[in-house]
Amino acid sequence: MPVPAPDTADLRTELLVVGAGPAGLFACFYAGMRELDVVLLDSLPHLGGQVAALYPDKPIFDVAGFPAVTGRELVDRLAEQAHLAKPRILLDEVAEMLEHRPDGVRVRTSAGRCVEAGAVLITGGIGRFTPRPLPALAGWSGDGVHHLVGAPEEYTGRDVVVVGGGDSAVDWANSLSPHARRVTLVHRRRRFRAHERSVAQLTAGDVSIRTNSEIAQVSGSTGSGLEAVSVRDCGTGALTRVPADVLIPALGHIASLGPLTGWGLRLSGQQIEVGTDMTTGVARVWAAGDITTYPGKVRLMAVGFGEAATAVNNLAVRLRPGADLFPGHSSDRATAPSNEKEAAPWRT
Numbered sequence: 001m002p003v004p005a006p007d008t009a010d011l012r013t014e015l016l017v018v019g020a021g022p023a024g025l026f027a028c029f030y031a032g033m034r035e036l037d038v039v040l041l042d043s044l045p046h047l048g049g050q051v052a053a054l055y056p057d058k059p060i061f062d063v064a065g066f067p068a069v070t071g072r073e074l075v076d077r078l079a080e081q082a083h084l085a086k087p088r089i090l091l092d093e094v095a096e097m098l099e100h101r102p103d104g105v106r107v108r109t110s111a112g113r114c115v116e117a118g119a120v121l122i123t124g125g126i127g128r129f130t131p132r133p134l135p136a137l138a139g140w141s142g143d144g145v146h147h148l149v150g151a152p153e154e155y156t157g158r159d160v161v162v163v164g165g166g167d168s169a170v171d172w173a174n175s176l177s178p179h180a181r182r183v184t185l186v187h188r189r190r191r192f193r194a195h196e197r198s199v200a201q202l203t204a205g206d207v208s209i210r211t212n213s214e215i216a217q218v219s220g221s222t223g224s225g226l227e228a229v230s231v232r233d234c235g236t237g238a239l240t241r242v243p244a245d246v247l248i249p250a251l252g253h254i255a256s257l258g259p260l261t262g263w264g265l266r267l268s269g270q271q272i273e274v275g276t277d278m279t280t281g282v283a284r285v286w287a288a289g290d291i292t293t294y295p296g297k298v299r300l301m302a303v304g305f306g307e308a309a310t311a312v313n314n315l316a317v318r319l320r321p322g323a324d325l326f327p328g329h330s331s332d333r334a335t336a337p338s339n340e341k342e343a344a345p346w347r348t
Helices: 022-033 049-054 071-085 167-176 196-204 258-262 301-319
Strands: 011-018 038-041 088-090 095-101 104-109 114-122 128-131 159-163 182-186 208-210 213-221 225-233 239-243 246-249 253-256 271-273 285-287
Touching: 011 022, 011 104, 011 301, 022 038, 022 049, 022 071, 022 301, 038 114, 049 071, 095 258, 114 301, 159 167, 159 239, 167 182, 167 196, 182 213, 182 225, 225 246, 285 301
Parallel strands: 011 038, 011 114, 038 088, 114 285, 159 182, 159 246, 182 208
Antiparallel strands: 095 104, 104 114, 128 253, 213 225, 225 239
16 A cells, blocks of 8 residues: 555545545545546555454455455555555544535644545444443553454464454454463353354354353463453352453454544434435535444445445535546456556546
């Protein structure tokens, strides 16, 4: 990807994409197809959004064209594709204040930078997200707690305890089991919320499963790190000591739209209400991906890709009156470059 823009330098662009997750990366690429100049902004210090942050090595099965692909592989391919649009990238910056101007909008970021744009496309996934707290970790400052999970190979020979009953918890337990010395999954309820196929794999594997249980205490020291956890049976109250040098609290995340709540958007909880053209009700602001809601919305990555293309095509017409809403089929254009050093056929 291109080198990030200089620190605090003000920028002008046709399109500002807020959110560098899968939908945002595809929106950048598609904006290049419409020959739009693009700036990509994200509050995280890396591309890929929550996919890169939360499950880079977990297989994903519902992306068109890939029987299975890890989050890391998918983000790498999307970033390579987005590179063709030559976006200027601003990472570790939050979109804060929105100001309307006669010919567009101005967005001020947390770095004090102003980005003047003809249009804004919000693709911020679930917005800013923080892990849900695990009460037993209150006051713990030692090593061994992994809110972000590394490559499975990094857990070879280690005692891992995963906490939670949703897709993330079950998927991590399944993926780490072949590598770790032992994986224990602790869940407060008797039944899991994860996909049936994942639960079937879990129960057929080598993971030690403790349902109707919770983490009561962690033990270890700041110097040596985590050594064990105490697991309490919610029915009997009995405590069991389980060796652990890694604890993964997979309890979900708390989403927040942050400063976007002050933009005048139509909100439903933590989602932005949009029309069929991905308009938000705020002039020159569109939205796409998991952050949007409308009747019949299905939160799949594949849906976000389609919404990104819909938004870009509609805002392109707004930016360039007289342009066609339908840009034609990409197969009608020149052959896409096979080497990333080549210029994209639509970006001369």
